[in-house]
Amino acid sequence: xxxxxxxxxxxxxxDMLQIKGDNPYKIRAYRKAAESIYHLDEDIAILYEKxxxxxxxxxxxxVAAKIGEILNTGSCEYYDRLSKExxxxxxxxxxxxxxxxxSIKLIYHNVGIDNLDDLLQACQRGEIRxxxxxxxxxxxxIIKGIAExxxxxxxxxxxxxxxxxxxxxxxxLQSPLITKAAITGSTRRGKEMVSDIDILVASxxxxxxxxxxxxxxxxTQLEQVDPDLIRGELNPGVEFEVIIVARSDYFHSLVWTTGxxxxxxxxxxxxxxxxxxxxxxxxxxxxxxxxDYIPPELRENHGEIEAASAGRLPKxxxxxxxxxxxxxxxxxxxxxxxxxxxxxxxxxxxxxxxxITDHSKSLTISGGLSAERLQAQGKVIDALNAEADDxxxxxxxxxxxxxxxxxxxxxxxxxxxxxxVVASVHSNFKLDPDDQTQRIVEAAKNEHVDIIGHLxxxxxxxxxxxxxxxxxxxDACVRNHTALEINAHPDRLDIDExxxxxxxxxGVKVAINSxxxxxxxLKLMAYGVTTARRGWLERGDILNxxxxxxxxxxxx
Numbered sequence: 001x002x003x004x005x006x007x008x009x010x011x012x013x014x015d016m017l018q019i020k021g022d023n024p025y026k027i028r029a030y031r032k033a034a035e036s037i038y039h040l041d042e043d044i045a046i047l048y049e050k051x052x053x054x055x056x057x058x059x060x061x062x063v064a065a066k067i068g069e070i071l072n073t074g075s076c077e078y079y080d081r082l083s084k085e086x087x088x089x090x091x092x093x094x095x096x097x098x099x100x101x102x103s104i105k106l107i108y109h110n111v112g113i114d115n116l117d118d119l120l121q122a123c124q125r126g127e128i129r130x131x132x133x134x135x136x137x138x139x140x141x142i143i144k145g146i147a148e149x150x151x152x153x154x155x156x157x158x159x160x161x162x163x164x165x166x167x168x169x170x171x172x173l174q175s176p177l178i179t180k181a182a183i184t185g186s187t188r189r190g191k192e193m194v195s196d197i198d199i200l201v202a203s204x205x206x207x208x209x210x211x212x213x214x215x216x217x218x219x220t221q222l223e224q225v226d227p228d229l230i231r232g233e234l235n236p237g238v239e240f241e242v243i244i245v246a247r248s249d250y251f252h253s254l255v256w257t258t259g260x261x262x263x264x265x266x267x268x269x270x271x272x273x274x275x276x277x278x279x280x281x282x283x284x285x286x287x288x289x290x291x292d293y294i295p296p297e298l299r300e301n302h303g304e305i306e307a308a309s310a311g312r313l314p315k316x317x318x319x320x321x322x323x324x325x326x327x328x329x330x331x332x333x334x335x336x337x338x339x340x341x342x343x344x345x346x347x348x349x350x351x352x353x354x355x356i357t358d359h360s361k362s363l364t365i366s367g368g369l370s371a372e373r374l375q376a377q378g379k380v381i382d383a384l385n386a387e388a389d390d391x392x393x394x395x396x397x398x399x400x401x402x403x404x405x406x407x408x409x410x411x412x413x414x415x416x417x418x419x420x421v422v423a424s425v426h427s428n429f430k431l432d433p434d435d436q437t438q439r440i441v442e443a444a445k446n447e448h449v450d451i452i453g454h455l456x457x458x459x460x461x462x463x464x465x466x467x468x469x470x471x472x473x474x475d476a477c478v479r480n481h482t483a484l485e486i487n488a489h490p491d492r493l494d495i496d497e498x499x500x501x502x503x504x505x506x507g508v509k510v511a512i513n514s515x516x517x518x519x520x521x522l523k524l525m526a527y528g529v530t531t532a533r534r535g536w537l538e539r540g541d542i543l544n545x546x547x548x549x550x551x552x553x554x555x556x
Contacts, residue, residue, distance in 0.1 A: 003037050003044050006070055010034035010063070013079055015094060016086040018101040019108075024365050032058035032336045037067075039520040045071050057518075058336040089115035096145040097464040098138070098429060106131050120146045138430065148464060155193040156238050157460050158527060159490025162187055164234055165197040168216060172242070175212045177205045179247050184257040188296045190530035192460055192493045196239035200257050202250040213242060252276035255285045262301035297533040316533045319526055321545045324353035327399065327422050327453060327485065327513030328522070332377050333358035334366035335517040339377075340384055343394050345519035352548045355395035355420040356381060360409035362401045363426055371414050374398060378417070393548055395419035399453055404428045406442025408449070415448035420555065422485065422513075424453030425466070433467035440468065444476040450555055451511045451543070452477065454487040454494045462491070470499055474506050483509040483543045486535075488528025489521070500535025510535075511543040 014030035017023075036058045037044050047053050048071050053064050070076050093104050093116060110131045113119050119142065122128050128139040165183045172181050178201045182188070185198030203209055206227045213230055214222060219240075224231040230242040245253045252273050256264050267289060279285055283293045291308040295316055298304040307313045328342055329335035335342075339356055346354040358377070359368040369377065378396045385394055397420035401409040408415065408423060415421050423443040431439065443449055455473070456465025477484060484503050487494050492515070495503070503510055512528035514521055532542065539545045546554060 003040050006044050006067060007034040007038040009070055009076060009079055010037070010066075012088070012091055013066075013076075013082060015091050015101065016079075016082040018365070019086050019090055019105050020082075021102075021105065025367075027365065028334060028367055029058070029060065029063060032331075032334065033060075033063045033067075035518050036336045039518045057331065057338075087114035092116050093119060095149055095462050096142055097148060097459075097462065098141050098145060103134065103138070106133060116146060116149070141430075145464070154239075155195050155461075157490050158187070158190065158192055158194060158493070158530075159524075160236070161194045161197055161238060162527075164218065164238060165199065165240075168197065168218065168234070168240065169199055171216050172199065172201060172213070175209070177209055177212065178203050180250050182254055184243070184254060185241075186260075188258050189260070189299060190297050190527075190534055192490070192496065192531070196241060197234065198241050198243060198257060200243045200245065200250070200254055202247045203244055204247060206244045209242075209244060248277045251279045251282055252285050255282050258296050259299035260301060263299040263305070266301055266305055295533065297530060298536070300534075314536045314538050317529060317537050317539050317542055317545065319529045320350075321539045321542070322351070322512065322525055322529065323547055324351045324355070324395075324544050324551070325514050325516065325522060325525065326355040326395070326397070326420055326451065326511050326544050327357050327487070327515050328354055329358055329399070329515070329517045330356050330377075332356075332373065333363075333368060337519050339380060339394065342516070342519055342522070343384065343388075343392070345522050347392050349522060349525075352391065353393045353395055353551065355397040355422075357397040357399040357420065357422050359426075360398055360400045362403065362409045366426075368401070368409075369398070371410060374410070374414065397421060399424055400449075401426050402439055402443045404431070404439065406439040408443060408446060412446070412448055415446075418448075419552070420451070421449050422451045422453040423449045425457055429457060429463075429466045431466070433469065436466050437469040437472050440473050441476040444473060444482040445480050447480075449480075449482055451483045451485050451513075453485045453513075454492050454515070455484055455499065456494050458494050459491050460493065465494065470502065474499075474503060474508055477503070477508045478506050481509075483511045486510055486512045486528045486531050487515050488512055488524045488526070488531070489515045490524065490527045493527060493531045495531075497531055497534035500532060500537055504535065504537055504541050509543045510537060510541055513544070 010030045011034045014027050017027045036056050048068055053059060066076050066078055090104050090108060093099055107113050111122055111127055113122055123139045123143045128134055129136045165187050169181055169183055172178055180202040182200055184200045186194040187197055210225055218234045220233050220235050222232040228244050232240060234240050243257060276285055286293045292311060292313050294304050294308050330339045330342060331337055343354055359366045361368045361370045381394045381396050396418050398418060399422045402423050402425045403409060444452055458465035484495050486500060500510055512532055514524045516522045
């Protein structure tokens with residue numbers, strides 16, 4: 001059993017415990033263990049066989065015993081026992097945007113519903129509005145949410161699709177029958193959700209490729225095998241296409257297959273692509289079309305062709321431009337790593353700084369810090385900084401909860417002592433849009449708030465963002481010099497490219513942060529940079545492209 005499967009079982013245990021209303025510390029222990037296992041570089045089964053499983057951060061005796069049971073038997077008695085109390089179908093209901101553990105428990109106990117199909121039918125009959133704490137609006141939102149689930153059921157998040165596509169590409173490049181290959185389509189453009197994985201290959205022996213491609217271990221099904229196309233499905237249920245062209249057709253085909261339908265049809269309108277044979281790069285293709293080279297992330301027909309024609313394309317931010325991460329969680333709250341280990345991982349990425357921004361006290365399920373614990377953490381950070389050289393600094397921060405009223409979870413007397421303050425909404429997602437907007441505006445107006453974290457609160461594939469007036473919030477950010485965050489976790493990518501571009505137009509700075517809860521998650525920064533590029537952002541638009549000295553001056 002692979003790391004992902006073990007982690008999934010632990011997450012399901014945590015979800016069932018949370019639906020039950022069990023001990024928050026126990027719930028958090030299972031989530032931390034799952035997080036650690038998911039991001040392990042080693043196989044959890046090998047660590048278990050060597051007796052080293054307790055070396056994994058966040059794994060105690062009780063969780064270690066259950067992991068051993070899962071690895072040895074393929075099942076877990078504790079999971080099975082919980083499943084008898086909490087039907088597994090309730091976990092599927094967590095995918096409905098806006099439905100949390102408490103609401104699902106209420107629905108189950110009041111109406112007896114334990115699966116999505118019955119939930120939809122109950123909403124359509126008007127039964128859910130009578131559940132305490134829900135109502136007509138919640139009922140309508142559930143109907144919309146289930147429709148969203150069905151609509152996106154054939155789509156996969158970039159965080160799953162891109163690593164899978166990269167592994168497939170690396171496999172294909174091992175074949176001597178393939179002279180060139182690249183990820184293409186929406187995955188190459190960096191769309192947050194993709195319908196399939198497309199890979200373009202150049203080969204002069206297409207009929208011989210099938211035998212090699214079919215042996216890729218992740219392929220679960222082959223649906224079409226033609227000389228120019230092999231189509232099928234990869235584990236975990238992601239469709240793929242391998243598009244096969246002659247070497248002479250490779251670069252114009254790469255441009256064609258990368259762009260959105262609207263981009264490529266405008267690009268080649270009335271033009272025979274046969275005249276683009278034997279070109280040596282995509283740049284040559286665009287040059288022949290009379291355009292500057294358009295980066296893949298911009299190929300959406302959102303004004304990039306006009307900008308390329310006029311020589312006005314932005315010089316997009318690149319990953320090496322990032323100098324540090326301003327939103328990271330340690331094991332003081334719901335992260336799994338010690339602060340010093342996060343700092344070491346950040347230094348390995350050539351960062352100049354990292355901000356430890358653990359949750360504030362109201363977020364008890366995530367181990368939020370009291371004012372006293374925050375101050376104690378600050379002393380630990382001071383000691384670590386005193387031991388380090390001047391080329392790197394750990395910044396003292398918090399991800400402070402924005403309360404329902406717009407007040408913050410810590411008073412100004414606490415916040416003013418910190419290097420960085422990220423203010424985020426973590427509760428009361430169903431407020432009236434005007435109240436939700438004003439809540440965030442009030443936070444943006446606070447002189448100690450530097451960044452509004454994951455603005456809309458969306459979780460891709462699980463929860464749509466709450467309703468807000470983005471224009472009003474951006475206006476507040478302009479007036480108060482508050483940055484907006486691109487949360488680089490591929491479950492969020494929030495703000496999205498559209499709000500990022502709007503922020504740029506109004507001069508609002510953007511911080512690209514990983515929201516890491518594990519050292520390996522610092523590398524999620526790449527997804528945030530991709531979203532920034534899709535939003536036409538340049539180095540000067542991004543807060544954490546600043547050197548440490550310039551950042552501290554900007555935050556002062």
